[in-house]
Amino acid sequence: xxxxxxxxxxxxxxxxxxxxxxxxxxxxxxxxxxxxxxxxxxxxxxxxxxxxxxxxxxxxxxxxxxxxxxxxxxxxxxxxxxxxxxxxxxxxxxxxxxxxxxxxx
Amino acid sequence: xxxxxxxxxxxxxxxxxxxxxxxxxxxxxxxxxxxxxxxxxxxxxxxxxxxxxxxxxxxxxxxxxxxxxxxxxxxxxxxxxxxxxxxxxxxxxxxxxxxxxxxxxxxxxxxxxxxxxxxx
Numbered sequence: 001x002x003x004x005x006x007x008x009x010x011x012x013x014x015x016x017x018x019x020x021x022x023x024x025x026x027x028x029x030x031x032x033x034x035x036x037x038x039x040x041x042x043x044x045x046x047x048x049x050x051x052x053x054x055x056x057x058x059x060x061x062x063x064x065x066x067x068x069x070x071x072x073x074x075x076x077x078x079x080x081x082x083x084x085x086x087x088x089x090x091x092x093x094x095x096x097x098x099x100x101x102x103x104x105x
Numbered sequence: 106x107x108x109x110x111x112x113x114x115x116x117x118x119x120x121x122x123x124x125x126x127x128x129x130x131x132x133x134x135x136x137x138x139x140x141x142x143x144x145x146x147x148x149x150x151x152x153x154x155x156x157x158x159x160x161x162x163x164x165x166x167x168x169x170x171x172x173x174x175x176x177x178x179x180x181x182x183x184x185x186x187x188x189x190x191x192x193x194x195x196x197x198x199x200x201x202x203x204x205x206x207x208x209x210x211x212x213x214x215x216x217x218x219x220x221x222x223x224x225x
Contacts, residue, residue: 011151015151015154015155015158018158019154019158019218019221019222022158022160022222023221023222026222026223036160036223038159038160039158039159039160043158044159047155047158047159050151050155051151051155054147054148054151055148055151055176055177055180057147058143058144058147058148058151058177058180059144059180059181059183059184061143062139062140062143062144063136063140065136065137065140065184065185065192066130066133066136066137066192067130067133067191067192068129068130068133068134068137068191068192068193068194069129069130069191
């Protein structure tokens with residue numbers, strides 16, 4: 001995860017450098033009195049590189065995806081809770097007819 | 106009478122053995138949704154900064170935002186290894202979740218970067 005952060009910071013620095021280059025380019029255009037049609041090609045390449053670095057950081061830094069299926073390996077139940085009074089089990093006994101007379105409860 | 110929940114640490118949604126409602130590990134599903142939101146928000150911010158630097162105005166900028174979101178969607182799908190159903194409920198989550206929320210962050214950073222680079 002430290003690598004992800006470093007890549008994100010590098011991407012952000014690349015974007016900041018591209019912004020600074022664009023500011024200088026605009027001041028140059030003010031001197032020669034031309035219109036701003038788009039940043040120079042080096043800045044565009046820098047922006048694409050910064051975008052890819054930040055995309056990589058955005059996908060790796062927040063953490064891994066965890067499987068939601070109950071039958072995958074890391075979702076297996078390997079322990080029972082310690083409060084034995086409240087354990088409920090879902091077993092096939094519910095298809096048997098109830099033998100207890102509920103009125104007596 | 107009919108019992109539904111497993112009271113173990115990972116609360117599962119209820120499943121009836123006769124009905125085949127699929128169960129999911131809710132904790133992990135929340136974790137995955139949180140990861141998508143973080144990734145999309147960060148990419149919205151980065152997209153806003155790039156749109157400002159490039160000098161996009163009006164419609165071009167919004168189109169650029171949806172392009173960035175499409176790239177993020179492909180990236181997220183690649184992060185699952187393209188086996189989306191073992192991590193999410195449906196495709197809708199990975200494609201549409203967080204897009205409108207990210208739009209506001211995008212516009213904020215877009216105007217901020219545009220001001221910094223082109224006006225100030």
